[in-house]
Amino acid sequence: MSDTTAATATAAVDSAAVEKAAASYRTHGRPLWRRLLLRTEAAIIAAIVLLLIVATTTVPYFAQPYTYLTMILNSAPILLMLLPVTLIIITGDIDLSVGSILGFSSAIFGLMFQAGVPLPLAGIVSVVAGGLVGALNGVLVTFVGLPSLAVTIGTLALFRGIAVGLLGTTAITKFPIDVTSFVGSPLFTGAPIPIITVAVVVLAIAFAVLLHFTPFGRGVFAIGLSPETAAFSGVRVNRTRLTLFILSGLVASATGVYYTLQYSNAIGTNGLGLELQVVTAIVLGGVSIWGGRGTLLGAIAGGVLIAALNKTLQLAGVGSDTISVVTGAALIFSVVVASVAGFISRRRRAKASVITAGA
Secondary structure, eight states, X not given: OOHHHHHHHHHHHHHHHHHHHXXXXXXXXXXXXXXXXXXXXXXXXHHHHHHXXXXXXXXXXXXXXXXXXXXXXXXXXXHHHHHHHHHHHHTTOOOOOHHHHHHHHHHHHHHHHHTTOOHHXXXXXXXXXXXXXXXHHHXXXXXXXXXXXXXXXXXXXXXXXXXXHHHTTOOBOOOOHHHHHHHTSBSSTTOSOBTHHHHHHHHHHHXXXXXXXXXXXXXXXXXXXXXXXXXXXXXXXXXXXXXXXXHHHHHHHHHHHHHHHHHTOBOTTXXXXXXXXXXXXXXXXXXXXXXXXXXXXXXXHHHHHHHHHHHHHHHTTOXXXXXXHHHHHHHHHHXXXXXXXXXXXXXXXXXXXXXXXXX
16 A cells, blocks of 8 residues: 555544544533533522522511521531432442431430530540441441341431430430530621531531542442442442441431530430431432432532421421421432433433444
8 A cells, every 4th residue: 555545544534533523522512611500519509599589588587697597507417417428329329327326326425424424525435336337337238248228227227226215205405505505606796607517518528529539539439330340440349338338427426416415405316317308418419329420519509408498498387297298209309300311311322322433
C-alpha cells in the first residue's frame, strides 16, 4: 500500500472517529447549566423554596424565627443519622436500626446519669454502645452474609425491646438545666439557627468529602454498582461495608445523647419511627435504593424538605397520624419515581449506544 493510500485510510478512520464522537455529544451533551438544573438535588431545593414561600404566606405563625428554630431542632436527628445511612444505601445495603440505636443509647445515657456517672462519661459510653450495635450489624451482613434488610429489622426490634426493657415506662428527666438549655439554644441571641446546626454542617462536610472526594467514597459507589467488580478493582468490599455500619451506629448513638438532652427526657421509645423519615429523606433526595447512585447533598435536601413539610402541616393543624401517612406516601412516591427515571435513563442509553454504533 502506498503512502498516499495509507494516509487516505488514516484520514477516513479519523473522520469516522470524529463523526462518532460528534454523534455521541449530540446524544448526551448538554450545557452545564442544564445538567445542574435537571438534577434531583435542584428539584428538591426548588421544592423547599416553593414550600417555604407558600407556608410563609398561608400558614399562621410560620414566618417567625421560633418556627425555624424548632424546625431545625426537630430535624437535626434525621439530618445527622442520614449521613452514614446514605453511604450504606449507595453500597446497596440499608440500615433500618438507627432509630432503635438512638433509643438504646438514650436509655443507657439516662440510666448511667441517674446512677451518678458524670455526664461526659455517660455520653461516651452510650456512643460506644451504639458503635458496637453498628459493628454487630456489619459483621452479620459482611462476614455471615445475611441480607442487611433482615439484619437491621431484627436489630431494630431487638434493641428497641432492650431500651424499653431497661427503662420500662419510667422517664429520666432530671438532667442539668444549663446543659439542656445550651443544647437547644440559638447560635447567637435572636438567631433562628440552633447550636446543633454547627455539628450538622461539620459532619455533613466530613461525610461529603469522604463520599465524593476520596478513594473510599469511590469504592462505596463501586460496591453499589457491582460488589464483584469492585473487589476485582481492589476495593475492600467487606471492610468498607463494616466501616459504614459502625459509623452509622456511632452517629445514631451520638444523636441519641443529643436527643435526650434536647428534650431532657430519656425513655426507651425515644426515636421511635425516625428510621422511616431517614430512609424517606435519602430516597427522596435521589439516592438509588438499589445502590450505586446518589449524592449527600440530595439526601440532606430531602431531609430538609420533609422537615419543612412536617412543620407546615403541624402549624396548619394536621395531626401526627396524617403526617405519618404523608411521610409514607412520600417514600413510595420517591421509589416509584426513581424506578421510572432509571428505566427511562437505561432506555436512552441503550438507544444512544445503537445510534453511536451505527454511526
